[in-house]
Amino acid sequence: MVVLTAAEQPTTSTSTIDTISPVNEALHIRRRPTINATTSTTEVQKSAGLSSSPSEMAPSCPRTGRRRRRVMLVGTGAAAILFVIAFFGFPTAVSPRAIAAESRRASSTAAFDLNRGTNNNKMANGDSQYQVVERGSLFTLDYRVFIKGPNGFVSPWHDIPLFVDEAKKIYNMVVEIPRWTNAKMEMATKEPLTPIKQDEKKGVPRFVHNIFPHRGYIWNYGALPQTWEDPSHKDVNTNANGDNDPIDVIEIGSAVQPRGAVVPVKILGTLALLDEGETDWKLVAISTADPLADKVNNIADVEANFPGLLKATEEWFRIYKIPAGKPVNEIAFNGEFKDADFAHNIIAETHEFWKALIKEDKPKLNTETHVEGAAHPAKDDAWNKAVEATPALGEPKAAPAENDKWHFIKLP
């Protein structure tokens, strides 16, 4: 039997900028100094080397060693150049304004291509209180997606509340992998701020293969914050231990959700993948903003509204590692999806494991968080410095040609 604790207390905070929910009666919100959100954002951007100057908003400006000197000289240099321009007009070949404008427009177009480029801070859930801060270069091991709330950086694993509305069973989902993309992104559970980074195999960024008829991941894939699949816990259903990660979610709605999006979802059911011997729950969810969200309340509603998707999902998880030379994955319960109630119980259980984890004195994962009562409170200054110490956002590395290939696999 799955051991479950009592339901969570509803959030008691009334502050609109307070993004941290209480974990339980022993873990209250640690209120952070209330500062103007805009000012705070700007300051952190500056300290993180992220400029707020419009002409530097292009997401792919690598910083050079000359930057500091250039900033000091910007006033004088710009005035002199403006003087020249006033007399001669912008020469085409070096028109900085025109090219800067190009650069921004090109970026905003490229931004939509999540299989090739960066998020460019575009969020599908545009009204979210969370922003993404991308660092490093996409498709390299340096790439990180940090998440910022109104008061500064947060850990997407520990600081984003599990529940949007506990009574209505609406959860937050952190999107790691947009639909139709191949890069295997996940929260870095051992790093401060637990940013999203690309998984690696043998020192190389990992991509999933396209298996006909699918292209990359066939849902928006991510995890529920404030959950943990405890590797010391053997699941009574699967007889296998947890995989040491937050619990995985596939979001089946129409919209392609960008990396780092924090999306309120309804939970519809779950599959129990036995991925190389570990229990790896794959919750099935739909964004509450999806046009079909009201119609879909349980796993049976999925087949009615998305015919073929559950079968494709089960098949996808069985075979997705075959082109990489791995065997077919097993799925517990003969591949059957469990319903929403079962899934809610699994989530509650992994939420309890997480609560215990963040109280551990010497956890093997990074549990720094703003959640009150945690053993390792987040230090904002150290976090800002940690972000600043990462490479600035650079050009995406070219995606491997393999991303354009289809693998054809005939299952027996």
Add this chain to the structure above:
Amino acid sequence: MVVLTAAEQPTTSTSTIDTISPVNEALHIRRRPTINATTSTTEVQKSAGLSSSPSEMAPSCPRTGRRRRRVMLVGTGAAAILFVIAFFGFPTAVSPRAIAAESRRASSTAAFDLNRGTNNNKMANGDSQYQVVERGSLFTLDYRVFIKGPNGFVSPWHDIPLFVDEAKKIYNMVVEIPRWTNAKMEMATKEPLTPIKQDEKKGVPRFVHNIFPHRGYIWNYGALPQTWEDPSHKDVNTNANGDNDPIDVIEIGSAVQPRGAVVPVKILGTLALLDEGETDWKLVAISTADPLADKVNNIADVEANFPGLLKATEEWFRIYKIPAGKPVNEIAFNGEFKDADFAHNIIAETHEFWKALIKEDKPKLNTETHVEGAAHPAKDDAWNKAVEATPALGEPKAAPAENDKWHFIKLP
């Protein structure tokens, strides 16, 4: 019975820059003045408003009315700015060199995303003698892809030879729609140069819907040059008339082929779609450069090497118009694919229809071509002017949100 003519004469031209093959004994190559290919290209670029200046290579530079004046002043203005820079260094916020470099790099990344952006002149078949020249803005009715050979612009429909190697039955395919994209592109059969443009419905650029489990077109889609499905001809197999277009091809190889690519293919078979009552052959082909090309010689080899693809193909064509409110399409021969020999005969027949078409005095389609003996010889000066008269390459318009949506259709 399909009426077939004798096999074509092999190409007699030995000139490596002569891209036009003879059509039959009455239609010889009209040799064009041999000019240096590089010079020719540059001149046409200039006359078409396409700059060859490195800092303007970004594909998305809209031209402004101030351009002419800027060009005249570039020497003086640049010298003055260089003077300022020598003394003060580049200020960060307006560093033109850095931003121009950004812009080019961003473009070369974005270029790979054919579902969102432009080709950026990148061709999958990099050693092809053909180049694409994009004009207008992607996803608008202005968008055009012109094709250039070593001697200047060509009509992809009329001037590119049907055969790469007639004895080996290797054909040229003109790619109109890259795999996994949604924009319905096709050769504009009524326009001079028959460039590729986006099909329109009721004045709006047309996109196909994503039907689960597929994203956009599931092959590289295009047409064979120098073929025509004569609408006055009732096919004896399908009892339906031709659709007035060059014959369609789906290319099933691994690589995603960009719009306008000219790809040598092997023909493997064909489906006979009855699209809204018209005979619409869909040839199945594979690029001769594909790693599997040697293994795949006939339609039976497709199922062996690409299991599930033919079934998916048939289903795709049956249902692809349903989200647009159209009925299920019919397929002749009970949905059965015909083999390579059958397909070769159909191609030969449509090649004959095309030969007759380009000899017509008053055709309803544009048949201007460099092919000798055609009723309407191409005039290079007029073609260059026609290209120049089209809008310069601009920013892609945002793709419709619908492109990110999956439609789920349950067939009875």
